[in-house]
Amino acid sequence: MRILVAMSGGVDSSVVAGLLAEEGHEVVGATLQLYDHGAAVQKKGACCAGQDIHDARNVADRLGIPHYVLDREQVFRREVIGDFADTYARGETPVPCIRCNQTVKFRDLVALARDLGCEALATGHYARRVAGPQGAELHRAADTARDQSYFLAATTQDQLEFARFPLGGFPDKAAVRAVAARFGLPVAEKPDSQDICFVPEGRYDSLVAKLRPDAVAAGEVVHADGRVLGGHEGIARFTVGQGRGLGTASWDGQEKLYVAGVDPSRRRVVVAPRGALESTEAEAGEVNWLIEPPVAPFRCAVKLRAREVPRAATVAWDAAARLARVTLDEPGIVAPGQACVMYDGDRVLGGGFLRAAGSVDSTRAAA
Missing domain, CATH: 2.40.30.10 (Translation factors)
Known part of the structure; x- marks a missing residue:
C-alpha cells in the first residue's frame, strides 16, 4: 500500500516508517510543524518543532522515502493551545494530547493522506487496531505501561478504519529501540517526549497567563464548609485532587486538604478532606x-x-x-x-x- 506515516522526529514514528518500508509498502513521511517558541528548538523531549523536524527529515533520507513538512501552527494554536488555556479558565483540567490527536493529527493528516492517494495513515502510538466483525476496533497496546489508547478515544470510526498502529504489539520500548538500531536510525537513542510538548520547562501557568490572564488572577482558597482559609494566584494553577501548592490552606486541624473544586466565576479554589472529593x-x-x-x-x-x-x-x-x-x-x-x-x-x-x-x-x- 501507499501509506502516510506521521513522523514526529522521535524513535517511535521513525521505527514505524522503517518497518513499513521494510515490508514493501510505498511510505510517505509527513511532519507537522505545530509550534516553535524558541526554547522548543533545543528542548529535549519535545516534538513537532525545531530539531525534531530535522530529525524526521534525516530519518526519511536514511530510509529513502519522501518527506513533507506541514505548517499547522495557527490551527494548533487555536484548537489545542487555545483550548488548553480556555479549559483552565473554566476551572477544568485539559488533556491536550487528546485534542491534538482529535484535530491536527488525525483530522488533518487523514485528509492529507487521502489527497496523496494513500490507503492508510500510520502513527507511532502504542495502541492496537483490531479488525472486528463490525469494522476496525481500538484496543490497548501489548505494553500496558505505554498504552496510549486513552489519548486516542476521540478518534472517529472513519479515522480508525484508515489508521494503523504498528507498535501496538511490541512488548516494550527496548524492543522498539532495538529495531531503530537495526535500521541505523540517527534517533535510536533519542529521549522520549516529556510532559506537555508545547510548554517550555513545564511552566504551563505562564502560557495560560498570556492567553487567559483572568485564569491567573488572585482569589480565595475556601473550605467546603465556607471558611476562607487563604489566597491563591490564579485558578489555572489548581486541579481537582491536587494537594500541593495550597500553602496554609493545605491543613485543617488534623486533616490534610485537597482541591475539591474550582469556581471560575468567583475565582475561588474549594478545598476539602480527601474523602469528600470522592x-x-x-x-x-x-x-x-x-x-x-x-x-x-x-x-x-x-x-x-x-x-x-x-x-x-x-x-x-x-x-x-x-x-x-x-x-x-x-x-x-x-x-x-x-x-x-x-x-x-x-x-x-x-x-x-x-x-x-x-x-x-x-x-x-x-x-
Whole structure:
C-alpha cells in the first residue's frame, strides 16, 4: 500500500516508517510543524518543532522515502493551545494530547493522506487496531505501561478504519529501540517526549497567563464548609485532587486538604478532606462512540485519568442530553475536563470529557 506515516522526529514514528518500508509498502513521511517558541528548538523531549523536524527529515533520507513538512501552527494554536488555556479558565483540567490527536493529527493528516492517494495513515502510538466483525476496533497496546489508547478515544470510526498502529504489539520500548538500531536510525537513542510538548520547562501557568490572564488572577482558597482559609494566584494553577501548592490552606486541624473544586466565576479554589472529593457519579460530554451508542445501561471499565487503572462501572447513555452518565462501583476523584474512556477488556468502546454533575454538553467546534 501507499501509506502516510506521521513522523514526529522521535524513535517511535521513525521505527514505524522503517518497518513499513521494510515490508514493501510505498511510505510517505509527513511532519507537522505545530509550534516553535524558541526554547522548543533545543528542548529535549519535545516534538513537532525545531530539531525534531530535522530529525524526521534525516530519518526519511536514511530510509529513502519522501518527506513533507506541514505548517499547522495557527490551527494548533487555536484548537489545542487555545483550548488548553480556555479549559483552565473554566476551572477544568485539559488533556491536550487528546485534542491534538482529535484535530491536527488525525483530522488533518487523514485528509492529507487521502489527497496523496494513500490507503492508510500510520502513527507511532502504542495502541492496537483490531479488525472486528463490525469494522476496525481500538484496543490497548501489548505494553500496558505505554498504552496510549486513552489519548486516542476521540478518534472517529472513519479515522480508525484508515489508521494503523504498528507498535501496538511490541512488548516494550527496548524492543522498539532495538529495531531503530537495526535500521541505523540517527534517533535510536533519542529521549522520549516529556510532559506537555508545547510548554517550555513545564511552566504551563505562564502560557495560560498570556492567553487567559483572568485564569491567573488572585482569589480565595475556601473550605467546603465556607471558611476562607487563604489566597491563591490564579485558578489555572489548581486541579481537582491536587494537594500541593495550597500553602496554609493545605491543613485543617488534623486533616490534610485537597482541591475539591474550582469556581471560575468567583475565582475561588474549594478545598476539602480527601474523602469528600470522592464520588461514585460522573458525567461525560462530547462522547465519541466506537460502538453503536447503547440504548440501555451497560457494564464496562472506565479510566478517569490517563495513568490510572480502569475501574468497574455502569454507564448509561442519555441521548437527549448527549451525556454518558457513569456510576462507579468504587468511589473515585472526578476532575472535570479530563477524559472518561470506556473499555470492554482491552477494547475501547468510546470516550468523552468529564463534566461537573448536572452540566449540559456543548460540543466544541474542534470536535
